Amino acid sequence: MLTHFLFAVTVSLAPVAEHDAGQHNETQKELLQFATTTQESHRHFASVWPGFWAENTPFIVYNHEGQAVLYTTKEPIPGEQKLAANYYYYSERLPNLTDFPFDINYPLPNNQVATAVRVGSGDDATDRRDTLLHEAFHGYQRAEFADVGRSEFLDPKHLDEAEIRAMLQLQFALAKQAHESREEEDIRDWLTVRVALSEVIASEVSVYLGDVERYEGTAHWVGIQASSAEHYRDNLNNFSNNFPELFDTTFAIRSSAYVTGALLIDLVSDFSDSDNNWRDAIEQGKTPYELAVQIFGISTEEAIARFNDVIAQHGFSDYMARAQTTKSDLVTVADIEASYPYRLDITLSVVINDGRAELPMSFFGGDKGFHQLEENLLFLPNAETFQLTMPDSMIDVRNAPVLADMRKLGEREVTYSFWSQSPIITIDALESMNDLKLQFGQSIIQSPAGWTLDSTSTNEHLRITF
Numbered sequence: 001m002l003t004h005f006l007f008a009v010t011v012s013l014a015p016v017a018e019h020d021a022g023q024h025n026e027t028q029k030e031l032l033q034f035a036t037t038t039q040e041s042h043r044h045f046a047s048v049w050p051g052f053w054a055e056n057t058p059f060i061v062y063n064h065e066g067q068a069v070l071y072t073t074k075e076p077i078p079g080e081q082k083l084a085a086n087y088y089y090y091s092e093r094l095p096n097l098t099d100f101p102f103d104i105n106y107p108l109p110n111n112q113v114a115t116a117v118r119v120g121s122g123d124d125a126t127d128r129r130d131t132l133l134h135e136a137f138h139g140y141q142r143a144e145f146a147d148v149g150r151s152e153f154l155d156p157k158h159l160d161e162a163e164i165r166a167m168l169q170l171q172f173a174l175a176k177q178a179h180e181s182r183e184e185e186d187i188r189d190w191l192t193v194r195v196a197l198s199e200v201i202a203s204e205v206s207v208y209l210g211d212v213e214r215y216e217g218t219a220h221w222v223g224i225q226a227s228s229a230e231h232y233r234d235n236l237n238n239f240s241n242n243f244p245e246l247f248d249t250t251f252a253i254r255s256s257a258y259v260t261g262a263l264l265i266d267l268v269s270d271f272s273d274s275d276n277n278w279r280d281a282i283e284q285g286k287t288p289y290e291l292a293v294q295i296f297g298i299s300t301e302e303a304i305a306r307f308n309d310v311i312a313q314h315g316f317s318d319y320m321a322r323a324q325t326t327k328s329d330l331v332t333v334a335d336i337e338a339s340y341p342y343r344l345d346i347t348l349s350v351v352i353n354d355g356r357a358e359l360p361m362s363f364f365g366g367d368k369g370f371h372q373l374e375e376n377l378l379f380l381p382n383a384e385t386f387q388l389t390m391p392d393s394m395i396d397v398r399n400a401p402v403l404a405d406m407r408k409l410g411e412r413e414v415t416y417s418f419w420s421q422s423p424i425i426t427i428d429a430l431e432s433m434n435d436l437k438l439q440f441g442q443s444i445i446q447s448p449a450g451w452t453l454d455s456t457s458t459n460e461h462l463r464i465t466f
Helices: 002-020 026-039 042-048 125-144 156-160 162-181 184-201 203-241 250-271 278-284 288-295 300-313 316-324 333-339 427-431
Strands: 059-062 068-071 081-084 087-090 102-108 112-118 342-349 351-353 356-358 361-364 371-374 377-390 393-405 413-420 436-440 443-447 461-465
Touching: 026 059, 026 068, 026 081, 026 087, 026 125, 042 203, 059 125, 102 125, 112 125, 125 203, 156 162, 156 250, 162 184, 162 203, 162 250, 162 316, 184 203, 184 288, 184 300, 203 250, 203 288, 250 278, 250 288, 250 371, 278 288, 300 316, 333 377, 427 461
Parallel strands: 059 112, 342 461
Antiparallel strands: 059 068, 068 087, 081 087, 102 112, 342 413, 351 356, 361 377, 371 377, 377 393, 393 413, 393 443, 436 443
16 A cells, blocks of 8 residues: 555654754755655565666656755766765756756766656655656666667558547547456457457557557556555556547557556556566567457457457447547647747757767657657647757757657758747847847747858748757
8 A cells, every 4th residue: 555655665764854854954855855765665666677676776856946866876976965875965957957857867977877857845756756767667668678669650640530539539448447347358358449450440550559558658557556556556547537538649649558558568467477577578579469469368360250249339339429520630830830920940960879869859748749740750739848958059948839850860960940929039130149049938049159040041930050
């Protein structure tokens, strides 16, 4: 039980908290409390996915103002104030650690990396620990999973078909039912629909769903399992019950895969034989869906034979009727162009190391999410936060449309486009600048001397190269 789990940790740390009460300010105590309760649970974290977390795994917890506590058993970042053994406090914002909610693989001395998570005084500690573990698991995936980046694009045209949107809604409802009942009949009905989706209805959608379930679903399951202990299924239920089941955008499909991937893994974990090393199978490339179909013995022939009966039993006609009254809801660049009169394009040179592009980009799409319009063409209709941090340069865009065009990565070039309702800056003002500093709305873009203004720029459409 979660209350007992956290209470036991708190009791074990009480002497430390009491000893530190007179020495640390409130900010230090708050950050240290989160860090120590997190580290004390390392054995439980390790049991969720062996090899992922260890007693000496470093991590960082920081607040909106940038004050931070680092846990590491090795050399800390310079500028530290030691609060306790292996816990180091920083009163100033760490280099390149913005106010974004998290950072994966933040570099530490001696080739260490750490996951960082932002906390606030009003945040729920379990939720933030879930985020820390979820993002840390993405760091683990980058190192240990095969084919991490596969099937990152789904053509939005698939959602023009009402039948596909209805089938996605039905399979999501069946997923929740199977999770809640744990009855094999309900599980088999869900998997029957998934097999039909894969083999008959929309194989591209199924492949995309399966691969996102493997990457995001596993991280979602690990984060909730590790942070919530015995109550993790309640938290899985809360997330799935609050999910808007419209499936009118590819972002909605991607978001649903967090849930269905975690639910599939939970079933695989529960129903596997003790000698089934399913975690290793997922690391090597199997999807949670493929493992579930194997464990429950769902053949393609059986699924196709049962499919019509299953969907009729679960009211597919109602899902279809609802889907026919709606349509896909993809916001396009043309829609933005019609609504926002001012545009800024920034083109950057990209560093390629060992075949990987170094793009320190982080974003949160907000309510509108994000859409992949093409391979390596990412569109955020109203990005709540979009940040790109480079040596001496920074892009920090808030509450604005963003287009990230990475189709020329092979040529070491990317272009980011931003839109505004009001003028960003004039050409005359730009031509008088040495160091670039733009501020529009809540957004800031700055770069030292060396940037250039394209000759085709107008006050309405500026084009800058770093």
